[in-house]
């Protein structure tokens with residue numbers, strides 16, 4: 120029996136641990152986590168600077184919560200910022216600096232983060248009207264209940280329909296206004312554009328205020344569920 124293979128394995132192991140040691144202290148091992156916390160030398164800023172270290176978002180910066188959103192939805196939105204299909208100067212720069220693979224990696228990272236507990240937010244708007252729109256819609260203007268697509272508590276459904284509960288009222292209202300004007304095109308069917316266009320600005324504000332007041336995570340399932 121020769122000692123050579125064992126020595127080669129040892130040398131390889133030593134080399135690998137040297138590579139691992141060269142990574143900055145505290146850097147998350149996976150690419151998505153690294154992008155989120157530190158950005159990339161290619162000109163990608165750390166997402167955490169605006170979206171928070173826990174992915175909970177920042178109301179003053181109108182940066183939405185990303186933690187616990189569907190990975191497919193997040194990656195799709197990054198693709199749209201990059202292509203210009205969804206317009207936002209800040210996020211266009213960020214998304215264009217990421218390769219498609221990096222977009223998927225960072226989307227997967229945020230999707231896997233637990234939903235931070237959000238204290239009910241106060242937002243200006245008619246909460247009773249917002250709740251009526253959320254739960255029943257308004258057939259006089261052919262607006263379906265928001266809950267039909269966004270889920271009964273606004274928690275979102277699958278890769279297509281994002282959660283609304285616990286996002287800041289300012290962010291929700293800005294998005295609804297953008298859907299109404301067409302500055303943000305939704306899916307190919309333009310579902311959200313049609314709905315937002317049929318509601319008045321006061322109704323959009325009411326719906327935004329109502330959803331901002333709902334917890335991002337239902338109290339009953341606060342431990343395990345995202």
Ligand code: HEC
Nearest residue numbers: 164165166168169180181182183193196207209210213225
């Ligand atoms: C300088 C602040 C800033 C930085 C840095 C930043 N974002 Fe954003 N992000 C925003 C703002 C503001 C919006 C809301 C854009 C809009 O109004 O359409 C946003 C929106 C998003 C959305 C859309 C979410 C939704 O619910 O539709 C995604 C996805 C996103 N950002 C991902 C990222 C990722 C990933 C990074 C890091 C690579 C990042 N952002 C870095 C400010 C920032």
Ligand code: HEC
Nearest residue numbers: 252263264265268279280281291294295305306310311326
């Ligand atoms: C027919 C299904 C449907 C109904 C009804 C609906 N939505 Fe949506 N909504 C969507 C889809 C799909 C998207 C994702 C659009 C995209 O991909 O850009 C969306 C996105 C949104 C967003 C953007 C969230 C984010 O994270 O950026 C907001 C805000 C929103 N909807 C609010 C509402 C409100 C308020 C109502 C009720 C007045 C409503 N929606 C009714 C399907 C629906």
